[in-house]
Amino acid sequence: MSVHYAPSHTADRRVRVQGRPVDAYPVLPPEAERGSVRRVTVVGEEVLSRPCREVTEFGTPELAALIDDMFLTMYVADGAGLATNQVGVDLRLFVYDCPDDHGVRHVGHIINPVLDLPGPGERRLVDDTEGCLSVPGAVMTVPRTDRAVARGFDKDGNPLVIEGTGYFARCLQHETDHLVGHTYLDRLSKRDRKDALRQMDDRREDVLARRADKAAALSRRRLDA
Numbered sequence: 001m002s003v004h005y006a007p008s009h010t011a012d013r014r015v016r017v018q019g020r021p022v023d024a025y026p027v028l029p030p031e032a033e034r035g036s037v038r039r040v041t042v043v044g045e046e047v048l049s050r051p052c053r054e055v056t057e058f059g060t061p062e063l064a065a066l067i068d069d070m071f072l073t074m075y076v077a078d079g080a081g082l083a084t085n086q087v088g089v090d091l092r093l094f095v096y097d098c099p100d101d102h103g104v105r106h107v108g109h110i111i112n113p114v115l116d117l118p119g120p121g122e123r124r125l126v127d128d129t130e131g132c133l134s135v136p137g138a139v140m141t142v143p144r145t146d147r148a149v150a151r152g153f154d155k156d157g158n159p160l161v162i163e164g165t166g167y168f169a170r171c172l173q174h175e176t177d178h179l180v181g182h183t184y185l186d187r188l189s190k191r192d193r194k195d196a197l198r199q200m201d202d203r204r205e206d207v208l209a210r211r212a213d214k215a216a217a218l219s220r221r222r223l224d225a
Helices: 030-034 061-076 166-179 190-224
Strands: 015-017 020-022 081-083 093-099 105-116 125-131 139-145 147-153 159-165
Touching: 030 061, 061 081, 061 093, 061 105, 061 190, 081 166, 093 166, 105 159, 105 166, 125 166, 139 166, 139 190, 147 166, 159 166
Parallel strands: 015 105
Antiparallel strands: 015 020, 081 093, 093 105, 105 147, 125 139, 147 159
């Protein structure tokens, strides 16, 4: 999922990491500092349209490295969330660094998430703009519930319960959709889907160039450090 309004770029007390409040947190998460940039898949690639596999091995160096790479890839692409099939891996996992509507920054990862949404009599659908790193350059209005709870595990196999409201709830729903083989385009009418794909065709090269420039600048900073 792409960011359409920016969270505060100052480290303050309004941050929740893995669902827990922390006193302060850096702009670039530690995972991203360790990671490498991976290619982001684009709508139409087969890996984005099939359900991802459950993670069965926790606490492995490979899983930790995947999460690190996903954080850095999300940062370079100016994302608020990123699912594994967006970097070509079909495992049930996503990372996020996303604000909610109250200015609280939420940072973390969740593995094998199961999404709980409010019941029909309790839910409130909100129409808001949404983008996707795998649909570069397109922004469309998508209805989502204003609250969501994701239940799953961290990379060491510890249970997690992540609660989201507003824009962060939208992020949880968007990324969980990816893990069952859907993009937000699947929630659009045929007409709106065509509009989104036209936007992507018009803007894709510019978006990918910005990502490449940001990755190159990051690489230069690392060499100079």
